[in-house]
Amino acid sequence: LKSKQTLTGEGATVSVGANGKVGNGIDVASDGGNVNLAAATYDEDVIVDKPVTLNGANAGISAVDGVRGAESVIDGNMTITSDNVTVDGIELTNFRYNGIFMQALNNVTITNSLFTSPDTGTSAAGAIIIQPVIDQAGTVTVDGVNITNNKFDIPAANSSTTGIRFTMHKTYGGNDYFINYDNVNIADNEFVTPYRSIWSATPTAYFHINNLD
Secondary structure, eight states: OOTTOOEEEEEEEEEEOTTSOHHHHHHHEEEEEEEEEOSSEEOSOEEEOSSOEEEOTTTTSOTTTOOOOSOOEEESOEEEOSSSEEEESOEEESOOSEEEEEOSOSSEEEESOEEEOOOTTSSOOEEEEEOOOTTSOEEEEEEEEEEESOEEEOOOOSTTOEEEEEOOEEEETTEEEEEEEEEEEEEEEEEOSOSEEEEEOOSSEEEEEEEEO
């Protein structure tokens, strides 16, 4: 743990204070628990490897038109490797290539969050990217992705800069990996500056898209 870290609770509800680490909060939370973040900047890359709800200080408040207070800022990347995850009311900044990277998961919600100022020194930047797990050959299906009430204020550094990207096919190590999407809800988001707002290479998906310009 970091010096003078503030981390309270365990199991169903964990609170991470301004001097804490988000990763430590996730570690001690139980499956299905809540990890509540103070309004502060957390300089770390975060891995969400269990089914939890990550609540920022502005959880429940739209990033598009809500009246928000001080943010819970994650200065880095986030990787989600578990089903049944919710991220609500955070700001993600200075991310490199992928802001939130999800590997073919089910029942994941990203809501009420801000995406700002990616590291433009990287070859591409996507605020939210979903792609197949590269060690799982064949075809997998993602069922239940909700991306709502987020604001994507990311500069178009190049033609790959994307707000939300769904990858259908990836070749790695000579093997092909495919992904199908069912029940994808992308609604009430605002895209300010990316080169592409939403990009998908999959024809075999059910998407509900209703967003703001």
